[in-house]
Amino acid sequence: MNLLPPIQNDRIISRLPQCFRREAALHRRENFNDKVKTACQEQPSGRLAYKISKVIVVGDLAVGKTCLINRFCKDVFDRNYNATLGVDFEIENFQVLGVPFTLQLWDTSGQERYKCIASSYYRGAQVVIVAFDVNDIGSFSHVRQWLEESLEDNDVAAIQLFLVGTKKDLSSPAQYSQMERDALKLAREIGAEYWAVSSLTGENVNEFFSRVASLGFENSILAELEEKGSATQMGEVPISSHLLYIPSKKEKKCSCCQ
């Protein structure tokens, strides 16, 4: 009996989505790692090894984190600004090389007063997305600080980093090209892959999250093969509890946020 929900067509990935800019990419291979492809071909048919990647999205308030997630998950865009209070999260199911894969997208508040609650959800992330508004140099200057805070409770070596410039639709070509030069330089310095998106027009949003899912999937398979001593078969992946931890509404407040 298939326990997993049906997968939307645009969430079925058979070839590796390419990076946005070769100057700042986590890797530039044309396709998935051969060991990953072999492992997926050889997985016992019918046994669904359930895989999940915890993704946290951080960045200054109002840079567009929630709109980015909502454009991808629900294909909607809200012009009104509704600040995120603490954290919210979405689950997106994919099928990568025939294997079910889930992204758990944690949308955090950029507001200082909610930082204590948001940061308590950073732990156990496999992917960190640091967002800044390409029209707001102040949000760009805070990227390193967001990165530092989000990596505090995580294994830096195992984390995949993405630097995302938002609201690209509001930027003139001249303004944007200067910003991109600075962003590519910073992305290389922090070891992140750079993307620029617009949640209003949808530019690059699906491509970006398909890339996040594909690289997250590849990483999780390689880590599992390594753990099993390069056996080509994947087993069931024990999903540790914090990955599936779902905050109750009342937990959305903590003392410093009262």
Ligand SMILES: Nc1nc2c(ncn2[C@@H]2O[C@H](COP(=O)(O)OP(=O)(O)OP(=O)(O)O)[C@@H](O)[C@H]2O)c(=O)[nH]1
């Ligand atoms: N033009 C344009 N506006 C955008 C875009 N993305 C977000 N916005 C607007 O920017 C404002 C803030 O967007 P949010 O997604 O709520 O920002 P946030 O980063 O989640 O903010 P916090 O939850 O407070 O951290 C809203 O008014 C959005 O309509 C975009 O791509 N283009």
Ligand SMILES: [Mg+2]
């Ligand atoms: Mg928000």
